Structure formats: C-alpha cells, structure tokens
Amino acid sequence: MQRCLALALPLVLATPAFAEPVAYTIDANHTYPYFEVDHLGLTTQRGRFNKTGGRIVLDAAARQGSVEVSIDAASIDMGFARWNDNMRGENYFNTATYPSIVFKAERLVFDGDKPVAAEGSLTLLGVTRPLTLTIRRLHCAPHPLNKRETCGADILATLKRSDFGMTKYIPSVGDEVRLSIAVEAYRE
Numbered sequence: 001m002q003r004c005l006a007l008a009l010p011l012v013l014a015t016p017a018f019a020e021p022v023a024y025t026i027d028a029n030h031t032y033p034y035f036e037v038d039h040l041g042l043t044t045q046r047g048r049f050n051k052t053g054g055r056i057v058l059d060a061a062a063r064q065g066s067v068e069v070s071i072d073a074a075s076i077d078m079g080f081a082r083w084n085d086n087m088r089g090e091n092y093f094n095t096a097t098y099p100s101i102v103f104k105a106e107r108l109v110f111d112g113d114k115p116v117a118a119e120g121s122l123t124l125l126g127v128t129r130p131l132t133l134t135i136r137r138l139h140c141a142p143h144p145l146n147k148r149e150t151c152g153a154d155i156l157a158t159l160k161r162s163d164f165g166m167t168k169y170i171p172s173v174g175d176e177v178r179l180s181i182a183v184e185a186y187r188e
Contacts, residue, residue, distance in 0.1 A: 021059040023188045024151060026069065028053050030184035033071060037161075038174030045173075047087065049101075051075035056185055058108075058115075065108045067118055071101040091168040098125050105133070114138060118155075124164040133157045133181075148186045155181035 034048035054069035074095040076087045088095040105120025115135055122131040133155045140151035157179045162170060 021057050021065070024056040024058065024185035025188055026052060026054040026056070027150070027184040027186055030152075031182065033155075033179060033181040035180075036178045038176070040172055045078075047076055047078040049073070049075045050077050060113060063108070063110045063113075065105075065115070067103065067105040067108075067120065069103045073099055073101050092166060094125060103131065103133075122159070122164075125166060127164045129159075129163050131157060131159060143186065146186075150184060150186045152182075152184045155179075155183055 028051065031052050032048050032050065033052060034046055036044050036046050039045040049071045051072035052069065052075075054067065056065065056067050058065040073093045074088055076084055076093060076095075078084050078087055087093055090097075093101075100123075102123045103120055104123075105118040107119040108115045109117035109119060115138065117135060118133045120131060120133075121128050134157065136154045136156065138151065138153040140149060142148070143150040159177050159179065160175050161167070161177050162175050
C-alpha cells in the first residue's frame, strides 16, 4: 500500500547519463500502486490507490537521485464502496487523520548505469519506517504521442503493516503486504 509511493522513482532513473540532474514528474494517469494481502488463508485480496503524484530527480552520471511520492490514501479502491469505506476507516488507513502515504528516497542503488533499487522511508499512519523498493523493467524513450522523454518501470516491495501500527485482524488478514507499482514519469 505504502510502497505505492516508491514506484515512480525507478522509471526516471534508467535514463542515459546527463551532465546535470534531470527532474521527472510522475504521470498520475499511468501510475498506480496495488497491494496484495492474505485473507483468512483462503485467498489473496488486492487493492489499489487511484491518486498518486510525485517528483523524481536523477543524476545518472553521478549515480545519484531522489524520489518523493505521495499517495492519496482515500483513493483506495478495493472493488466496491462498502469495502473502500472500511479501509478508509480507523481500523486500517484512517484517512481522516492521515490523508497521505509518502515515500521519500535519497539513495538509489545502481547496477552499472541502471538503478535497481531505491532506499528510503515510507510514512503511513504517521509512522515512518525504512523501505527499499526493487526496480524492474526500467525503460525510457520518447512518448509516441507527446514526444516527451518518458520513463516506466515496475516497482516491488514487501512490508509488514504492523510496523506502521495497522494491526486489525492479524493474523486472519495477513501482516505481510506485497506491493507492486506500475510507474510512468515524464521529463519536466
């Protein structure tokens, strides 16, 4: 869930080396984090967040960069209204008190000239914990319609919701949360 934030950063990082830092804006229309959690040992339940924004700055030549991603927690989408309302409530995301989930990273890990991970922190329910996002399928190219340089990637992470104080119904609803994020970002 919170991992969603981190997804945007890897796309930006795969661009060719530049003489100076390059900034990218996360494309909210083509970026969404989704999560999976075990439900009663019977099924894997999935949810997503429909509103994500942020900015990535990459200095590929120096192998440095930063990422800041913000997710509108109330944009959670579990597939039907009643369940969405439950997830927005005090037992889970408590969106009235904590409207945003934020991921920030100041350290990128490279394999050669490509970023493969973003080491940062996730803030969820007012609790900030370290989180590393794995970056896969990073690719940058001119967008076929608007011709702007656009980067995309798949981001993966795993976290324990209890680390952020979200403990309702553990173990019936799993503690381990698997995060996947499809991210696209365009050069500013």
